[in-house]
Amino acid sequence: xxxxxxxxxxxxxxxxxxxxxxxGSSSNIGSNYVYWYQQLPGTAPKLLIYRNNQRPSxxxxxxxxSKSGTSASLAISGLRSEDEAxxxxxxxxxxxxxxxxxxxxxxxxxx
Amino acid sequence: QVQLVQSGAxxxxxxxxxxxxxxASGYTFTGYYMxxxxxxxxxxxxWMGWINxxxxxxxxxxKFQGRVTMTRDTSxxxxxxxxxRLRSDDTAVYYCARATAYGPAYYMDVxxxxxxxxxxx
Numbered sequence: 001x002x003x004x005x006x007x008x009x010x011x012x013x014x015x016x017x018x019x020x021x022x023x024g025s026s027s028n029i030g031s032n033y034v035y036w037y038q039q040l041p042g043t044a045p046k047l048l049i050y051r052n053n054q055r056p057s058x059x060x061x062x063x064x065x066s067k068s069g070t071s072a073s074l075a076i077s078g079l080r081s082e083d084e085a086x087x088x089x090x091x092x093x094x095x096x097x098x099x100x101x102x103x104x105x106x107x108x109x110x111x
Numbered sequence: 112q113v114q115l116v117q118s119g120a121x122x123x124x125x126x127x128x129x130x131x132x133x134x135a136s137g138y139t140f141t142g143y144y145m146x147x148x149x150x151x152x153x154x155x156x157x158w159m160g161w162i163n164x165x166x167x168x169x170x171x172x173x174k175f176q177g178r179v180t181m182t183r184d185t186s187x188x189x190x191x192x193x194x195x196r197l198r199s200d201d202t203a204v205y206y207c208a209r210a211t212a213y214g215p216a217y218y219m220d221v222x223x224x225x226x227x228x229x230x231x232x
Contacts, residue, residue: 002155035218037156044206044222045148045156056220088156092216099172100146100158100219 003028004089004103011109017077020106022089024070028101032092034072036065039086039105048087049074076108084110113137115207115223122229128195131226133207140188141165144210146219147181147192149203159205161215162190170215197230204228 005023012018022034034052037045047056049065052072064075072091076083089103118132133145147159160171162181169181180193190207205226208219 032216033218044224045208046222047218047220050211050218050220090156090218092218096173097170098215099170100148102148102156102158105155 002104003093003101004091006087006089006103006106008104009107009109011111012076012079013111014079014081016079017075018079018108019076020074020087020089020108022072022074022103024072024091024101026070027095028070028091028093029067029072030070031094034065034067035090036063036074037088037090039088041085045088079110081110084108113209113221115209115221117205117207117223117226120227120229122231123197124232125198125230127197127230128193129197129228130191130193131205131207131228133190133192133223135188135190135209138209140183141185142213144213144215144217145181145183145190146208146210147179148206148208148219150206150225151200151203154203157203159192161210163213163215164190165213194228197228199230202228202230 036049038048039045052067053065062078086105093101114136116134141164146161164183183190207223209221210217211220
């Protein structure tokens with residue numbers, strides 16, 4: 001059972017916009033930044049969004065992040081087949097002397 | 112470029128220990144915390160803990176306390192994660208991941224490719 005809650009799956013057709021939600025609590029999302037990682041099959045996670053809505057260089061602007069209260073969202077616009085992957089949200093949690101927590105992951109299928 | 116190279120796959124019997132290495136290059140090893148994250152087959156990411164490569168200080172997730180030990184050898188820019196008393200549900204890919212700065216709350220930006228640990232009798 002993951003501390004951050006994500007839907008297990010999401011889907012869309014090429015060109016569509018999809019969003020993936022991530023719900024937490026006051027000790028994690030409510031008081032700290034949210035991060036998003038993309039994991040393609042058989043590879044290590046790759047940083048997609050940092051500090052709620054910032055994109056590392058090289059990440060297309062089709063990917064965007066937002067946060068409100070104890071929830072966050074990742075939006076992917078202009079969906080492409082290569083976006084098919086698992087997406088994880090993450091946040092620092094202030095409880096128990098501080099630790100990192102992840103969402104359970106959302107498998108995105110491009111139909 | 113910044114790179115984390117992990118040791119190869121391991122197969123262990125229940126009750127044994129495993130030690131995974133993570134060799135850093137392309138940056139000052141002691142200037143960035145290192146995290147360990149694991150992923151069981153078909154499951155999500157699970158944070159295990161961090162090590163301060165400068166001081167050797169560590170902090171482990173509650174779930175792993177008493178079974179995990181994170182160490183480092185600054186002379187070869189390598190971090191280690193040792194997990195003892197292995198069980199079948201420890202079968203997973205173990206990743207090292209560098210924090211973006213000197214502190215445990217900085218996010219992870221560079222990841223190793225992962226080390227598969229299989230626990231089977």
